[in-house]
Amino acid sequence: MVGWGWQRRVDPRPGPEADDVPLWRAIAVFRLGALLYVGLTAVVNLRSYRHPWLMWAELALMGVWTAAAIAGYATSRRRGPLLGTDLAVVLGCLLLTPLAAGAAAMGPGRPPVPPSAWMAGPVLAWAVAGGRRPAVAAALLIGAADVATHHRLTQTTLNGPVLLLLAGLGMGQLTRLIVDARQRLRQAVELDAATRERERLARGIHDSVLQVLALVQRRGAEIGGPAAELGRLAGAQEAALRELVAGRAPSAPAGGADLRAELGRYAAPDVSLSAPAEPVTLPAGAATAIAAATGAALDNVRRHCGPDARAWVLVEDEPDAVTVTIRDEGPGIPSGRLARAAADGRIGVAQSIRGRIRDAGGIVTITSTPGQGTEIELRVPRARPPVR
Structure with missing residues (x-):
């Protein structure tokens, strides 16, 4: 874990980020749904905005970036620049909204204005790419910009930043659980492969080396003399090898x-x-x-x-x-x-x-x-x- 706490993905299958694919797809669905929601909200409240044409331009920018972000996160393996651009675009849209909507539309009790729900996209992306700490940092930055666009600080104004923070924490925790599960799966796969290999070697050793050692032990005892010592050593090695084949370390005497x-x-x-x-x-x-x-x-x-x-x-x-x-x-x-x-x-x-x-x-x-x-x-x- 380096810097902000970026977590390395571990996957026993080819492709270092194969386990991230379902999460990026879920974020893509969220982005499309949020874009549709803010688009419908803008259309319904279009007459209350000071500069409707500027609001249309902002919606167009949000649509273009949604498509670009979905495609980029799905194919890119180095997402650092994309994450920064994603955050910058959302911050730009947040700062542009008061100019397009006007002070009256930004007041308390008014319907939500773009990019309200859509601004959670980068927070979720940072959570999947880096975990909880980067997600919290992105949520605090976007939440501060959202609060700055309002003239008064009210409970309603804080709802958005708080929800962003909770979303980042939740997605970051989910990502960490997925990484841990992937590591345990890899360990289980490696253990299963090692067990199969040990069983294969055990069959070969049993059919060759152990039988030879048992024969040397028996014949040495029968011949006697120097051969008896050779037979004794062969018997000790046979016992130690059987313990290794069984997956146990040779026992050492106590004391x-x-x-x-x-x-x-x-x-x-x-x-x-x-x-x-x-x-x-x-x-x-x-x-x-x-x-x-x-x-x-x-x-x-x-x-x-x-x-x-x-x-x-x-x-x-x-x-x-x-x-x-x-x-x-x-x-x-x-x-x-x-x-x-x-x-x-x-x-x-x-x-x-x-x-x-x-x-x-x-x-x-x-x-x-x-x-x-x-x-x-x-x-x-x-x-x-x-x-x-």
Whole structure:
């Protein structure tokens, strides 16, 4: 919302203002009906006007502008200049009316004179285009001009401005409700599309990946030895994948966990792990996320730097955050490679590392120079203990 409070229209269908069409059509019908009313009023009271020819000219101007406004609002997508012109034309007609009608016709108790009802057109247009605040501003401006055309301020004189103000507020509120309903409709359409896509992926995953993981788990348990550990890992991944397919986030263990224990399983002859002597306690979910992201980073080291590549993992326990740095001496990451990988659907860094740490409330910094290795820094804030 900018300036006067202009509201952006949201529509899931093509065309940014398709949801405004019924409102503009309703305003067009109002303009035609109001023009007919003021025209009949002018004809009936024509003899009481000081300059009938000037009144005919004003009616002609109102008719021409009514046609132009209906056509312009129906086709234009940038209505700012049209809204200003609409307001200026109505103000011009208001100021012209006392010259054409004369003081006697403008007095209290006299029949309404043009452009009485017709002047509500711009207020309604401003309400549809911008909401309540622009509509109220237009109503106050037109109402002030209408009051200025009368010689005395009476209750009858204020009827028109008050009705204008109420019309602007009502139409502005209606427009806001329509915009909110359109946003909810778009969200419902997106949710339905996401649900259908998840169901489609679930069918494919169930027929392929989950069955393979279940087979690896069963055969690993049967073979035993190192294969049993592989089977156990396959079973854990199968359970996590089933939760994701069902639309649930993998459940994290409750309570706290020592990050050193989570990272300890990655220690190996080719992986040097340096951690504080004291426990590095974090919420279990955060510790699991850091450990999984670290594992994904080490997998990338083996995949891109070779099976004999060395890596170093450093854990820093700070008062307000925990930082884990993974460094290697591989060939580095060429500029733009991570962005291309994400665009091609390879989400190892984008989701396995960045996504996990982002969900834990942290940030990931990747520093890489071709030929000089890569450094990945995982920094996750920790909640301060309550002050006693």
